[in-house]
Amino acid sequence: MEEKQNAKATEKVEKKVADKKPTTKQGAPKKDTNKKFEKIKGEIKKIDNRIIIGVAVAVVVLIAILACVFLMSDSPKKTVESMLSDLKSGKIMFSDLSEEEDFKEEAQKLFFNKLQWKIINVKEEGNTANVEIEITNKDFKTIMSNCMQKMFKLAITGQNIGEQEATNYLVEELKNDEIQTVTSNQFIKVEKKDGKWEIVKDEELLNILLPGFNEAISAIK
Numbered sequence: 001m002e003e004k005q006n007a008k009a010t011e012k013v014e015k016k017v018a019d020k021k022p023t024t025k026q027g028a029p030k031k032d033t034n035k036k037f038e039k040i041k042g043e044i045k046k047i048d049n050r051i052i053i054g055v056a057v058a059v060v061v062l063i064a065i066l067a068c069v070f071l072m073s074d075s076p077k078k079t080v081e082s083m084l085s086d087l088k089s090g091k092i093m094f095s096d097l098s099e100e101e102d103f104k105e106e107a108q109k110l111f112f113n114k115l116q117w118k119i120i121n122v123k124e125e126g127n128t129a130n131v132e133i134e135i136t137n138k139d140f141k142t143i144m145s146n147c148m149q150k151m152f153k154l155a156i157t158g159q160n161i162g163e164q165e166a167t168n169y170l171v172e173e174l175k176n177d178e179i180q181t182v183t184s185n186q187f188i189k190v191e192k193k194d195g196k197w198e199i200v201k202d203e204e205l206l207n208i209l210l211p212g213f214n215e216a217i218s219a220i221k
Helices: 002-020 028-068 076-089 105-109 140-156 163-174 203-209 213-218
Strands: 116-125 128-138 181-193 196-199
Touching: 076 116, 076 128, 076 181, 076 196, 128 140, 128 203, 140 163, 140 213, 181 203, 203 213
Parallel strands: none
Antiparallel strands: 116 128, 128 181, 181 196
């Protein structure tokens, strides 16, 4: 009888001690882990935003060119041929629209030094025309993805990504001989204005000239 009473008393003491114990080790770290995870997610989001800004800065000059400098001609075919020839030869210069010193003539030509094309068909309807071409250029999905990976590595160490860094990485990838080319059939839109044919400059044209560019940017938005 005395042994049973002692056992019950011991049970009560152990229960009280157990009730007073702080949160178990299994539970406490879980809360800390959640906080750390949320913090990491926040940092990654900041890095992603900085990468997007860096990439946007690196290509802003090219986008500006697509917006304003293509010449008009007396036929849709000649207009498209003129645009592509000027891009490949480097006649359209980034420096005319930007103060970025890193975009020298050689670097600018790297965007289109492997550009090739063949006019397949021209279909005119009034003041509009679709010029079907077989076009080849570097795979800009790979170029931009490689740039973003490099910028991510830089950003994750806490370093800033600015115009200089983004530009340098872009030029490195434009010079990368391992970048493959992409060939596809595309339609370039042309419009007639004041008796002359002009390229329709839009996001679609940008992706035709730089295959995979839009896809790479969309992947990080």
